[in-house]
Amino acid sequence: MSKQRLMSLDVLRGLTVIGMVLVNSAAVGAGAFPAFPILLHADWVGLTLADFVFPAFILMVGASIPFALSSAKSEGLTGELALRLLKRGALLFLIGLLLTISFVGLPDDLRIMGVLQRIGITFVLAAILFIKLSPRQIAATATGLLVAYWGLCLMPVPDAGAANLHVPGQDFSSYLDRLILGAHVYAKTAPLPYDPEGLMGTLPTLAQALIGVLAGLYVKTGEADAQRVARLALAGTALLVLGIAWSFAFPIVKSIWSSSFVAVTSGATLIVFAVLLWALDMKSWRPAIIAFPHAYGINAITAYVLHTYLMGPVLASGAAKALYDLGTTILPDRTASLLPYALVIVLTWAPVAVMRRQGWILKV
Template identity: 40%
Template sequence: MNQRYYSLDVFRGATVCLMILVNNPGTWAHIYGPLKHAPWHGCTPTDLVFPFFLFAVGNALAFVMPRLEGISKQQAAGKIVKRGTLIFLIGLLLNWFPFVKWEDDSLIMKSFSNLRILGVLQRIGIAYLFAALSVYFLKGRKAFYLATLLLLGYWVITAFCGVPDATGFIDPYSLEGFWGTHLDRALLGSDHLYKGEGVPFDPEGLASTIPAIAQVIFGYMVGSYIQQKGKSDAMVANLFVAGMIMLLAGMAWGLEFPINKKIWTSSYVLYTTGLATLILATMIQLIEFRGLKGPLTRFFDVFGKNPLFIFVMSALIPKSLALIRIPHGLNEQGKMTYTSPLGWFYETVCAPVSAKPENGSLLYALIFIGFMWSLAWYMDHRKWYVKV
């Protein structure tokens, strides 16, 4: 039964919108707490956004899989590998873009020697590739068993392969004790890793992508169940039960294997998948059964029509405008400093609106979302849909 679910489009669009919101504050120095990631263990609303998107990727896969079943295995596998690889490469190029940077008063080429290899799109590409191949060749229950095995195996490896610190103490769930940190440094090199934690460590690392694959598979299982059962009260009720079970299981597991986005723990997968399932079930109940559609659902739906393209553009536009330099006064050494057009907009228009700097930073993010929505709306109005 292949019914159209508007609520899935709204869920996906809302997730993309929130991704843009948390990635584009006016200034990283002033952000409200819920719009920050947890420092290490724990989960803030911002920590829900990326796993929700992977969950949505799995949902969408459930509606694409029947088309892959109609072609040969070689063709289907080729399409999956091609799409996963393309998403990965787009992410890699996005890290490198705009390929040049200002050094003193000259534009020079950015070196590949310190290019970050991994990232959000790269994780999406890898997780999609392996999850799609798994559900295509293993089918229903076997794919679920594989996802469960991935989560359990990841827990065991993480718990028993911790790296000791200088004193010999081992905390396998710490940044330096986590085995994935050292795997990434060994395979990719420290120069190619994210440095946001103050040391070479990638929150989208190779090891922590293993449970992310399971997250896409679980999203597929939920999407497949919705598709098979059709629009019924029993389907929604069962989604609520499944979501609550996963949520509670994730919280319980978190007592031993802490909920942590940056190393994407197995408890984090269950916890966020449970929340995503509950929210999606609520949306289906409200939108599909009670017909609660309005400006808010239409706002998010537009983002869901070109999700990956809009997300990429939300990074490309600031990166491109950053090459335009606007004089910003002299520093203490008497040297001219510069800002970008978006930096000028924030400082001139957004920051002065409130004495509390978090308000100006949030205002900038909301205005930027409005601009991206206008682009998404125009593309939808013209029926321009970019498929990867």
């Protein structure tokens, strides 16, 4: 298995990008098309289907690292490799920043962080740790980051008093983002400003990527047999249970990437990964529908950038409204709203499907 590309990894990555397109479309189109609440992010504490998408992608970023950098690990972190990793991370950060600028210009309070920015930073750090550390040390680092972040979030908040993790922004992690980023955070209004992709939240995000690294290492080092798949699913179940239990002390909050949020979403993702590994790489099933997420998965960043530009114009178009109006003649309003969202998904898929057919993979 170590010498081939995992279909399950590509498909799961593709499913997460499709999920991103869906939930972002639901958020952008919510004013015109009533969305199901599960397609919108939780206001603060809580978990919806939308909240699983980004962390699942982060875990897939980590799981891909052992496949992409296996030879580099044996050679160590050379200056050339470090520069290559930094360039890739910087390019992702720059693309994310340019996407923001292309939509809002250059205001004084321009948001600096974002989805691609966090992916870029997380990838570089996770890749370096993969090369430098043993699997046991990677596991210890991930655990240490999650526990340390719990303590960090509970520290007194200098501009708000005691930490209250049920109040947006009233935690030390958000305070540090306010202190460092100032007006450049995402949520600038009451109760307290915060950024869901802020600097401090990169710590637990890195832990999530390292969990993915461990999963990738485990899958890569042996054939996909029933026992190996079962162990991966068992690890996911254990993380899921741990996260639920931890949430009573450290609430599940995507906007600060709480440690319980990492455990729950990592656990759920590993279970899905195990199922896909069994079906696609162990049983070698290839249903025709797999081509759809696979196209998204092998050109994930391209698809993400495309949907960012397509989403607004498509959802504001007459075609989207016509689809919705037609749907409401036979479907409930919220179900009919899935039709314009599906239009965005299909139009985003079309270019990456052509790229897949031609064998083009645009690497960032």
